[in-house]
Amino acid sequence: MTDLNLSFAGDSGLHPSDFAVSLVLDNISDMVVLLDDEGRILHMNRRGIRLSGYTGDSAAGRGAEFLFFHRELNASSRLPWLSAHATSEQKSRADVPPVEVQLQTASGETVPVDLRIVSVRGGGFFVFATDLRITRQLISEILEREFAVRRLEVSESKFSRLFVFNPSGILIAKTAGWIINEANPAAAEIFERPEKEICGRRIGEIGLTPLDMTLDEFCGKVMMEGNVSEVNGEVLLSGRVKKRVRISAVSFDMEEADRIILSISDITESEKLRTVLHRQERLESIGMMAGILVHDFNNMLGVILGHAGLMRMRPRDAEDEQSLSQIENACMHGRELSQRLMSFSPDAAGDLRPCDLRKIVQECAGLSAGRRPGLRISVFAPETLRRVYADKGQLVLAVDNLLANAADAMNGAGEVKITLSEALLYVPDGTIRPDRPVYRAQSDPRDFQWFVRMDVRDYGPGIPPEDLDLLFDPFFTTKPGGNGLGLPSVYAVLRNQHGAVFAGNAEDGGAVFTLYIPAVAPENAVSS
Secondary structure (H helix, E strand, O other): OOOOOOOOOOOOOOOOHHHHHHHHOOOOOEEEEEEEEOEEEEEEHHHHHHHHHOOOHHOHHHOOOOOOOOOOOOOHHHHHHHHHHHEEOOOOOOOOOOEEEEEOOOOEEEEEEEEEEEEEOOEEEEEEEEEOOOOHHHHHHHHHHHHHHOOOOOHHHHHHHHHOOOOOOOEEEEEOOOOEEEEEEEHHHHHHHOOOHOOEEHHOOOOOOOOOOOOOHHHHHHHOEEEEEEEEEEEEEEOOOEEEEEEEEEEEEEOOOOEEEEEEEEEEEHHHHHHHHHHHHHHHHHHHHHHHHHHHHHHHHHHHHHHHHHHHOOOHHHHHHHHHHHHHHHHHHHHHHHHHHHOOOOOOOOEEEEEEEHHHHHHHOOOOOOOOHEEEEEOOOOOOOOOOOEEEEHHHHHHHHHHHHHHOOOOOOOOEEEEEEEEEEOOOOOHHHHHHHHOOOOOOOHEEEEEEEEEEOOOOOOOOOOOOOOOOOOOOOOOOOOEEEHHHHHHHHHOOOEEEEEEEOOOOOOOOEEEEEEEEHHOOOOOO
């Protein structure tokens, strides 16, 4: 994107001499909105007026949140939000990905758009909004207007604009050999390699794989039916890193040769977000149910235990003694289950205060090993470790559940290794990102936070790949007789205490659960 050396004239918007610039903007196919240095609307091009339904006068002077809906964008956060997502002389386009928002139209309809924001020298912003329906529009035009009439005659300027600036990855390949001829910049970002390294390769050589069929079946379906719409797939990078994508394809004739257009949308982050939101909805439902039932349930258990205690005061035989023990044990298990259910409540954060996590882990390890003679638990921690800011009782519940899970994975006998360390993590919007490098140019220091990291590693069979995304879902279990609440309660405890938990497999076998718990200030560090 070229640098537009424009200046803004306070409340009056563009200088009159900028009429030529306004004319250029009106001929851009994307929606373009000019904002002043306070993030208020100065001008919209013709595409913006047509897409939004607002005239320039009706939108002028309003904040960017009037047109664009995003959960973090409002009148008070407008300038920080625009600056965070804007490219500038210091931040290139590669450093600032587009942000997906909803365009709020005058008719009440919302349109999904990708925003590219450019900070203008001297103050103000240019906002370029790309309609995310554009890919379907492109394929629809190719199918409806060109196939049945004549060979494909694409307007060079329009196709080039759609091709280059499309937020979805676009590949054009020959059906003879399935060799890629062209790739747009979005495809280069998805496959994490330059466009010239994609072109000339076969489709099967760049790591793209449909999930519900083989690549040969996918290509054959395109040839037989002419198009394939929205097939789930994945992109394998460096032999191990995977991205979830959605693939659409259509075949056509061009220059007396068969071609295929593949549209590839990266849905990795959206799928993760959908999974997290679905899990949180289920957890909140359980929490609401727990809040209603657990109180009365515990009262009933108290009555049963009280009467069992009275019966112990009377003469009884061995059979009665065994029955009373079974009643008391069942009540204690019921109370433990109700405690797990209460951990799902959003209000169950508990009494948050500085805690010595190392001491908590050592106590839980001793008790767990005492209950399971075949279990060996080793704890490794630095001599100086920050305290964590959490509820001790909730942490004990989480650690006990992880140790019980590890013991079950090894059939009650084996080694469990717990490692504690400190970690500085990227937390830009409250979401913990352990995969983000700590030191990165242009990062706001306020987006980083100290945590204590706890790795709980067992030496069992590991976690099947297909179960990794389901482990923390309530009632999901692979254990005979399991209730599927152990690991979800760990997730709920960490969520309520502003931490996070991740599951994975060690390279040399066994499962690893990694917990991140917020740490207190350095002066509260614990000495061994």
